[in-house]
Amino acid sequence: MPQRARSAILSCLLLAVVLLAWHVGTLPKGGAAQAVDPEYARLMGLDKPKSDGLPTPAQMGATIATQLSDPFYDAGSNDKGIGIQIAYSLSRVALGFVLAALVALPLGFAIGLSPLIHGALDPFIQVLKPISPLAWMPLALYTIKDSTTSSIFVIFVCSVWPMLINTAHGVANVRRDWLNVAKTLEAGTLRTAFQVILPAAAPVILTGMRISMGIAWLVIVAAEMLVGNLGIGYFVWNEWNNLSLSNVIFAILVIGVVGMILDFLFGIAQRAVAYVE
Amino acid sequence: MSLFDNPFNAESSLGCACGRHASAAEHEAAGRDAEALSGQALQTAVVKALFPRDAERRRFLRAVGSNTAMAAIASLFPLGALQAMAQEKGKVEKKDLKVGFIPITCATPLIMSAPLGFYEKQGLNVTLVKTAGWALIRDKVMNKEYDASHLLAPMPLAISLGVGSGALPMNVATIQNSNGQAITLALKHKDNRDPRKWKGMKFAVPFEFSMHNFLLRYYVAEHGIDPDRDIQIRVVPPPEMVANLRAGNIDGYLGPDPFNQRAVYDQVGFIHLLTKELWDGHPCCSLGVRAQWVKDNPNTFAALYRAVLNAAAMAADPGNRSTIANAIAPANYLNQPVPVLEQVLTGKFADGLGNVKNVPDRIGFDPVPWNALGVWILSQMKRWGYLKGEVRYKDIVEQVYLVTDAKKRMKEEGILAPADMPKKIVVMGKPFDAAKADAYVAGFAIKRA
Secondary structure, X not given: OOHHHHHHHHHHHHHHHHHHXXXXXXXXXXXXXXXXXXXXXXXXXXXXXXXXXXXXXXXXXXXXXXXXXXXOOEOOOOOEOHHHHHHHHHHHHHHHHHHHHHHHHHHHHHHHHOHHXXXXXXXXXXXXXXOOHHHHHHHHHHHXXXXXXXXXXXXHHHHHHHHHHHHHHHHHOOOHHHHHHHHHOOOOHHHHHHHHHHHHHHHHHHHHHHHHHHHHHHHHHHHHHHHOOOOHHHHHHHHHHOOOHHHHHHHHHHHHHHHHHHHHHHHHHHHHHOOOO | OOOOXXXXXXXXXXXXXXOOXXXXXXXXXXXXXXXXXXXXXXXXXXXXXXXXXXXXXXXXXXXXXXXXXXXHHHXXXXXXXXXXXXXXXXXXOOOEEEEEEOXXXXXXXXXXXXXXXXXXXXXXXXXXXXXXXXHHHHHHHHOOOOOEEEEXXXXXXXXXXXXXXXXXXXXXXXXXXXXXXXEEEEHHHXXXXXXXXXXXXXXXXXXXXXHHHHHHHHHHHHOOOOOOOOOEEEEOOHHHHHHHHHHOOOOEXXXXXXXXXXXXXXXXXXXEEEHHHOXXXXXXXXXXXXXXXXXXXXXXXXXXXXXXXXXXXXXXXXXXXXXXXXXXXXXXXOOOOHHHHHHHHHOEXXXXXXXXXXXXXXXXXXXXXXXXXXXXXXXXXXXXXXXXXXXXXXXXXXXXXXXXXXXXXXXXXXXXXOOOOOOOOEEOOEEOOHHHHHHHHHOOOOOOO
């Protein structure tokens, strides 16, 4: 049996084991029916079966089915379908990410080409890079004075660094020989940049972008939980308020799947620019 | 009804805009306009403008009583709004409004106005925006993202003073609710009901500048516990309180409903006491607006006020509480099970210890922003060191809580000054005199002032 098929079977087995453990773990406990006042039981919601904590896999399946059967419903300004929520999140991520790319790529080029600029900017990059996205939020809200722009800013400020560093690294490490060949052929600076350096550094740059996109997707969920008002992070927060764990788990799955798709798309782009020396 | 009839009489009917004619048609025929209005006629115009339909006005007056109604109306209009009303051309300056709220029952009048159509009736298109926490609400109000917002009663005072944020003059249009909060403890503390033994416990409140914080501090301090040294009080947004209680991060909280009842419903906590037992009639949340916004949009403000006032009147009637619970339960608003909201609003609830309690005034909806309430809040801010130095209680409150300014204006217009507060402020048996706030603060054994 080929390796791939065996891996697939193993994956399915793992999933089955997890589901089974989940099912067993959430089986309704045969709780001793205490003699309580029926009025009290009604007020406590004990007269009807009530989900207690974690949902069973079957309840989970039902939640997923309901959510996916109508992903674009609009029941008011604070209650929209999962498809709409995802669209909000993706648009924020896209905006923040594109802005970050617009800054990071040219700046990374400059840093990669000039050791002087590299030396000058490096201390700032090193300090700003490790700052947690959410630490920026209060400052952003106070200065930008708009919550949507603030969350886009937070995406920007967190996804800019991997792109910047990778671009600089890729540009700085283009093989000398190629640059020398370009020089011998009397290619201009711009021509060298776009036709020699860019293709040569592209795989490294795209790796940076792929990492950035992963970070942006991580950040948006947290940012939306903080500033709310639509988006997948808000959805998680809203369902957390209601302690509706099945919806929270559903959202977690969706976040995972969307993240995977984004990563997959960048994987394709990466393969497209890869080359063999 | 005639010009000099009392518009606050629940039984009389208001015929036309100026009040001199039996019907609007007669008024048209007479071709009079509102310029002759003065004194009580102005008052009539205000009431008429607020409640164009007689049945509505009567219902409102019966529900809240004419004194409360007069005070409520007096508390809402700065002169600009009053004049705009008198001209009867109440064209709304801004139709589409963004109003922020935290998903708690305190905001009931504000929230229910949307599904029950109170905003629509006033020609407003209000988008209610659910917000994650009070700090964010504050920032969004200050950033002008929200036209008006659900705020904790102390927040407009704190924001106006620039305590805990930049300073921005705010106005309180109405108090949203009275009572309606509780101290909830984790189930493991069910035999630990004596606050004297609470040393080392961790509590949550929704925000620094909240009645919750001040009442919890007051409560434990009365039992000899120093809230800053003997226990830990941390800020947790209301929606996250139950989850934190379940996780054991906190031992209890003084929080807003429905999260007290929700902790009971989810069998993680029990209701130790209702805040009503500490101070019956205490305010909790308010409808706040930027002072500049009121000046820029007097008619819109009046329309918004009318909507919420109508809603408060409806909410004040116990017979409507079940309907309201159903209206505000969906995911778009509170996102809570209806039985939980019903228990909060009707006051017939399970306490988490096996008892069914019946407290019809568990939550009330008295909309008047009485100044004494604001002074009490400032006295506690002073007591716990949020305010330093001399505090000019009255001056500050008068600028923020619109009741006094309007009172003065109404007097100038020859309108009856509103009656006094329906209930005296008595907190845990200790009466409070707003005129002697400093002596009140000095009288506490545990304080930071």
